[in-house]
Amino acid sequence: MKTLEEINKIREEKRKELDLRVNTKLDTREKHILVCHGTGCTSSCSPEILETFRKILKEKNIENVRVIKTGCFGLCAKGPIVIIRPEDTFYAMVKPSDCEEIIQKHIIEGEVVQRLLCKDIDGKKVQSLDELTFYKKQKRIALKNCGVINPEEIDEYIAFDGYKALEKVLKEMTPDEVIAEVSKSGLRGRGGAGFPTGKKWELTKVNEADQKYVVCNADEGDPGAFMDRSILEGDPHSVLEAMMIAGYAIGATKGFIYVRAEYPIAVKRFQIAIDQAREYGILGKNIFGTDFEFDVEIRLGAGAFVCGEETALLESIEGKRGQPRVKPPYPAVAGLWGKPTLINNVETYANITRIILNGADWYSSIGTENSKGTKVFALGGNVNNIGLVEVPMGTTLREIVYDIGGGIPNNRDFKAAQTGGPSGGCIPAQYLDTPIDYESLKEIGSMMGSGGMIIMDDTKCMVNLSKFYLEFTVSESCGKCTPCRIGTKRMLEILEKLCNGKGELEDIDKLEKLAHNIIKSSVCGLGQTAPNPVLSSLKYFRDEFIEHAVDKNCRTKECKAISKIMINQDICKSCGLCQKVCPVGAIKGELRDKREIDQTKCIKCGTCLASCPFKAIN
Amino acid sequence: MENEGKLEYTKIVENEENKVCKCKDKFLENLFKIYQPIKDNLIQMLNEIQDHYGYVPMDVQKELSEFLKVPMAEIYGVVTFYSRFTLKPKGKYSISVCLGTACYVKGAQKIMDRLQERLKIGEGETTEDGKFSIEAQRCVGACGLAPVFTVNGKVYGKATVKLLDSVLDELEGK
Numbered sequence: 001m002k003t004l005e006e007i008n009k010i011r012e013e014k015r016k017e018l019d020l021r022v023n024t025k026l027d028t029r030e031k032h033i034l035v036c037h038g039t040g041c042t043s044s045c046s047p048e049i050l051e052t053f054r055k056i057l058k059e060k061n062i063e064n065v066r067v068i069k070t071g072c073f074g075l076c077a078k079g080p081i082v083i084i085r086p087e088d089t090f091y092a093m094v095k096p097s098d099c100e101e102i103i104q105k106h107i108i109e110g111e112v113v114q115r116l117l118c119k120d121i122d123g124k125k126v127q128s129l130d131e132l133t134f135y136k137k138q139k140r141i142a143l144k145n146c147g148v149i150n151p152e153e154i155d156e157y158i159a160f161d162g163y164k165a166l167e168k169v170l171k172e173m174t175p176d177e178v179i180a181e182v183s184k185s186g187l188r189g190r191g192g193a194g195f196p197t198g199k200k201w202e203l204t205k206v207n208e209a210d211q212k213y214v215v216c217n218a219d220e221g222d223p224g225a226f227m228d229r230s231i232l233e234g235d236p237h238s239v240l241e242a243m244m245i246a247g248y249a250i251g252a253t254k255g256f257i258y259v260r261a262e263y264p265i266a267v268k269r270f271q272i273a274i275d276q277a278r279e280y281g282i283l284g285k286n287i288f289g290t291d292f293e294f295d296v297e298i299r300l301g302a303g304a305f306v307c308g309e310e311t312a313l314l315e316s317i318e319g320k321r322g323q324p325r326v327k328p329p330y331p332a333v334a335g336l337w338g339k340p341t342l343i344n345n346v347e348t349y350a351n352i353t354r355i356i357l358n359g360a361d362w363y364s365s366i367g368t369e370n371s372k373g374t375k376v377f378a379l380g381g382n383v384n385n386i387g388l389v390e391v392p393m394g395t396t397l398r399e400i401v402y403d404i405g406g407g408i409p410n411n412r413d414f415k416a417a418q419t420g421g422p423s424g425g426c427i428p429a430q431y432l433d434t435p436i437d438y439e440s441l442k443e444i445g446s447m448m449g450s451g452g453m454i455i456m457d458d459t460k461c462m463v464n465l466s467k468f469y470l471e472f473t474v475s476e477s478c479g480k481c482t483p484c485r486i487g488t489k490r491m492l493e494i495l496e497k498l499c500n501g502k503g504e505l506e507d508i509d510k511l512e513k514l515a516h517n518i519i520k521s522s523v524c525g526l527g528q529t530a531p532n533p534v535l536s537s538l539k540y541f542r543d544e545f546i547e548h549a550v551d552k553n554c555r556t557k558e559c560k561a562i563s564k565i566m567i568n569q570d571i572c573k574s575c576g577l578c579q580k581v582c583p584v585g586a587i588k589g590e591l592r593d594k595r596e597i598d599q600t601k602c603i604k605c606g607t608c609l610a611s612c613p614f615k616a617i618n
Numbered sequence: 619m620e621n622e623g624k625l626e627y628t629k630i631v632e633n634e635e636n637k638v639c640k641c642k643d644k645f646l647e648n649l650f651k652i653y654q655p656i657k658d659n660l661i662q663m664l665n666e667i668q669d670h671y672g673y674v675p676m677d678v679q680k681e682l683s684e685f686l687k688v689p690m691a692e693i694y695g696v697v698t699f700y701s702r703f704t705l706k707p708k709g710k711y712s713i714s715v716c717l718g719t720a721c722y723v724k725g726a727q728k729i730m731d732r733l734q735e736r737l738k739i740g741e742g743e744t745t746e747d748g749k750f751s752i753e754a755q756r757c758v759g760a761c762g763l764a765p766v767f768t769v770n771g772k773v774y775g776k777a778t779v780k781l782l783d784s785v786l787d788e789l790e791g792k
Contacts, residue, residue, distance in 0.1 A: 040762040043773035076762025223718030226759040261665055261702055263759065300665050302700035305756070319660035320692075321699040380720030380761040387762055418719065454719045468722055472756070478699070583732075583779040605728050605779075 001281040004167065004288045007158060014159035020086035021148050024128070031065045031107060034083040036147065038072030038233055039226070039265055041079040045096060049080055052099040065107055071146040071234015075134055077386035078118055083147070088128040092118035121384070121406040134385050137404050139366065141374050142190075142350035143390050146234030151269050154276035157237040163282055165356035169245050170290045178249040179205060182352065184360035186372030191217060191308075191345035192420065192449045193525070194371070194438040200342060203332040205250040207340040212252035214243050215336065215343040217313055218259040218266070221305035222421035223472065225452030227376040228346035230388050232259070232266035235350065236273035240296060242352035244283070247294045250342050255296040258313050262303065271298060305422075305476035308450075309524045310343045312478065323480045324524035345450065347376055367393035371437035377419075379405050381454035382412065391436075398432040401455055410613065412457035416540070420449025422469045422476075423529035425536025426462070445536040447529070459609055461558035462541040463548050467495040469533040477526065484527030487518040491534065498545065501552040501562035508545050512538060557618065560604040569594050571616035578608035578617060645670050646678065650685050657688050660696060664703055673704045709744045709751035711789050715767045718757030726765040730754065732779045733767075736786055750789075 002010075020026045021034075035041075035050045053067045073081050078092035082102070089112055091102065098116060105111045117125040121133055129135055140146075149156040157163075169178055183198025204212065216239060220228040232239065243255045259267050274296055277283040285293040299317050301307050307316045311325035314336050335341020351373060355363045364372045371393040377400065380386050384406035391400060397417055401407070408414055416426040425446035427434070434440050438448050456465070470492040479485045494511050497503040515531030522528045538545060547553050548562065557563035567578070567587075572594045579587040579595060586601035587608065597608075609617050649666060653659045663682060667674050674697050683690045697703045715721075715730045730752075734740060737750050744751040760766050763775025767782065769789070774781060 039759045043758075043760045043763060043766070044775055076760075079762055221756065223722075223757040224720040224761060225757070226761060229759050262755070262757075300662060301702075302661055302665060302668075303702035303756075304700050316661060317658070319658040319662075319696070321696055378720075378761060380764060381723040386720070386764070421719065452719065454723055456723055460723060468719070605725075607725070607728070607779075610725075 001279075007163065007280065007282075010155055011158045011162075011164070014155050018149075018156060018159050024086050024088045026086045028086060029064050032085045033065065033067045033102075034070045034085060034147070035067065036071075036073050036079060036081040037069040037265075038076070038079075038230055039263075040072070040076035041081060042265065044080050046080040048096045049082065049094055049099060052096045053103070056099055056103050060103065060108075062103070062107065068150050069152065070149065071151050072143075072230040072388055073129070073147040074138075074143070074388040074390075075118075075132070075385060076388065077384070083129060088130070090118055090127065090129045090132070091116040121403075134387070134389075134404055134406065137395065137399055138390050139374050139392050140390050141354050141363075141366075142231060142347050142376055143234065143388065144354065145238060146230060146388075149235070151234055151236055152272050154237060154273070154280060157235070161353075161357060162237055163241055165353040166241050166244055166248075166282070167288055168356060169248055170288050170292055175205065175249045175251065178245065178356070181360045182249075182355060185355045185363040186360075186367070186370075187348065187351055187355060187363065188371065188438065189345060190347035190351075190375065190450070192423065192447060194448060197344065197348055200332065200344070201246065201249050203330070204252075204340050204342040207333055209340050211254065211339050212250055213336045213339060213341040214247045214250070214252045214255040215313070215317070215331075215341055216243055216255065216257040216346060216349055217308065217310065217343055218257055218263075218346045219301045219308045219313060220260060220263075220346075220450060221301075221308045221476075222423075222450050222452050224378060224380050224454050225421060225450050226378045227388060227451045229260075229263050229266050230378075231346050231350050231376075232263070232270055236266075236270045237277070238353055239346055239349045240270070240273050240277060240283075242349035243296060244287070244294045245352055245356065246342055246344065246349070248292055250340075252342065253293050253295070255294065256299050256317055256336070257296060258299045258301060258307070258317055260303070261300045267298060267300065274298070304478070305472075306478045306524070306526050309526055312524065313343070314341065321478070323478045324526075326523060347451070368435060368437045370439055375436070375448065375451060377451045377453045379453050379455070381418075382408055382457040382460070383455040384409055393437045394435040396433050396435055397427060400436070400453070401432070405455065408455065408457050410457075410610065412459065415456045415458045415460055416462070418446075418454040418456065418465070418533070419452065420447040420529075420532070421452045422472045423447060423525065423532055424449045425532045426456075426465075426540065428540040445532070445539050447532070459556050459558070459606065461554050461556040462537040462544050463495065463498055463554070464556075464558045466534045466537045467492065467499055470495055470530075473526065473530040477530075481521075481523040481527060483518045483521040484523070484530060487514055487522075488527070488530050490514060491518070491531065495534070498548040499554075499559040499561065501548070501559075503549040505546065505549050508538070508542075508549060555618075557604065557606055557609060563604060564599065565597055565602060565604060565606070565609065565617060567595050567597055568616045568618065569596075571614050573614055573616070575613065577611045577613065581607045581611045583607060646681060655685055655687065657686055660686060660688065660693065661700070664697060664700075668703050671707070673707045676705070706744065707748070708753075710749050711769055712751050712753065713767060713769050714753040714755040714758075716756070716758045716760075716765065717754045718761070718764075720757075720761035721765040724764040726767075726777075728779060729765055729767055729777050729782055732782055733786075736783075 082091040082094045179201045187197045188194040304322045306312045307322040312322040316322040331341040376390045418426045473488045477484045552562045554563045586598045589595040765777050766775050
């Protein structure tokens with residue numbers, strides 16, 4: 001147990017100690033080596049790097065240098081990432097064997113290890129994180145602490161204004177004032193639908209009950225999305241603090257966070273955060289000497305996409321099959337065990353403490369008219385800088401793909417960006433300059449979604465991609481309502497026909513009609529949005545569907561049944577790259593010969609297509 | 619769907635080999651001490667059981683049914699609803715290919731095809747010798763390394779058919 005005074009003292013002392021994390025000009029002999037421990041970097045051996053650093057420092061008897069484990073820096077494509085503060089030197093793709101050189105050269109001799117610096121899009125090597133184009137257009141609010149603090153140390157969180165918002169709320173504000181502030185900020189649900197957060201809080205508050213609940217939805221099932229996971233891994237306390245603020249605002253004393261079991265690191269760090277907060281008396285009874293009490297428990301998901309739907313999630317917390325309930329009543333009226341329940345997404349919560357501390361006016365000054373603040377996107381697919389980006393609402397897709405994302409690999413052309421996962425749609429090249437916010441994305445047939453953004457180059461077949469998403473929804477449909485259970489299956493069958501060259505023109509109309517029926521008649525969000533990827537692909541790439549149906553041809557050669565891969569002899573420069581990558585050795589030709597494909601051996605995997613620098617293969 | 623479920627159920631009950639008696643298991647005893655016998659705890663307990671045994675054995679479900687006072691049918695319903703719970707043990711090496719969008723766009727399907735071709739089993743199946751099993755996973759979250767596959771949780775990033783082959787060669791040799 002710590003009193004409020006003690007916590008404030010920790011903040012003051014720790015902040016001084018950690019000043020070198022944010023102040024690059026600080027004159028100090030101390031250094032902090034930050035090693036990214038997000039899932040991406042952990043998968044490519046960052047824990048080993050951390051251990052190696054510690055071992056070498058101990059062997060060499062170096063003091064004043066600390067090695068710290070942090071959350072995600074964002075630039076996952078260049079992982080594992082190591083940053084040295086205060087000078088903010090950014091080393092990319094570090095291997096355990098590089099540690100010795102970093103310590104010897106950088107720490108002891110004070111020289112930057114040029115070899116390990118990261119190249120920017122113009123090919124120049126840059127020394128610090130902020131110099132990278134990847135970071136220049138970003139604005140970090142929800143990810144403010146990610147990559148700065150050690151997520152497993154509550155003191156580090158406290159040092160950077162942690163639990164100050166909670167203190168302010170408990171000591172200076174009434175619940176109504178808190179809700180008014182959140183409403184005024186214009187924050188909208190970051191889970192995808194964009195419901196005004198303040199409104200949701202208010203609706204839950206007005207329902208009187210002996211017990212209310214606060215729930216955090218961390219069931220990020222959307223394939224290709226990892227924003228919520230990164231926040232939980234990099235800054236778990238900010239979500240915990242926001243849940244407590246929400247609890248105070250709506251009059252709840254109990255919270256649940258529902259996390260995917262596939263995110264073991266996030267689960268572990270959140271549990272550590274809960275334990276530490278309990279130990280400090282921040283969670284529990286009489287928080288900060290007031291009569292407010294609150295406690296949080298973790299509930300693990302078990303691999304069901306539909307549980308991201310709020311009522312299905314509630315069913316799952318209650319230990320049942322995750323099948324959605326019929327709404328109304330909404331969770332604000334009857335949620336967990338029939339009690340009023342507030343459900344928000346991880347990223348939504350991550351914005352709350354900043355809104356309370358910096359004010360609603362500050363927050364609403366960022367973004368567009370109807371979409372305030374920032375949005376975190378998990379940028380992936382055919383783009384150079386794969387990673388986590390946070391941009392102000394209203395940033396254009398072009399800025400995200402070409403400036404932050406560093407463009408498309410191999411100089412390929414941009415074909416489409418997919419947002420919103422299996423519930424969203426694709427955005428074709430003609431809308432690259434659309435400012436991204438809730439309304440504009442809806443207008444062009446996609447949706448904000450939770451924040452997965454997959455970039456596709458011109459080697460991707462849109463019919464095949466539609467099929468991929470339908471396969472996903474078919475296997476994830478919970479089976480409760482007929483339109484979703486059977487309708488999506490029938491849609492998938494039509495798409496399979498098209499991809500196998502057995503489709504007909506009228507199939508496309510059938511597909512469209514079926515899609516609209518499913519949207520109109522499904523029970524929950526999963527079914528109501530499942531046809532979106534197909535509809536938006538049909539809207540912008542109808543000619544490809546027609547090609548599949550009438551000409552039995554797939555221009556990208558992704559649909560193997562109706563494609564033959566050929567090398568254009570006029571363009572081939574005999575470089576032999578395709579030959580090297582072919583997994584079955586189907587490409588013939590030596591040295592300066594033009595290459596040819598042996599159709600009897602070719603398995604139509606398409607690897608050669610992507611490898612050709614001259615686009616000679618099609 | 620329901621019919622399929624029933625078939626599988628009968629098959630497993632009939633198959634004596636699967637009826638490994640876990641009744642006097644220390645793990646279960648302990649589990650029943652940690653958790654209160656209330657229905658809400660079902661999924662959490664199943665998660666622990668899946669982690670411990672590698673699957674959810676039928677007789678453990680029965681034990682659980684008695685402990686929580688929840689009908690067996692309901693427990694079976696929950697187990698088959700969530701993809702994380704399995705009714706059969708996985709192979710010694712459980713290989714999952716991520717089929718999340720980021721990996722898919724980067725060619726994960728090729729990895730999956732190759733894996734099935736080499737092991738001669740389908741998605742969700744285990745080889746006869748119990749050595750390998752294949753699973754499709756939806757997003758490991760390591761999209762920066764796409765495409766990825768995992769072997770017993772260890773992530774192999776920027777995967778190619780060649781990398782898969784070499785990993786399989788090594789595991790088969792063991």
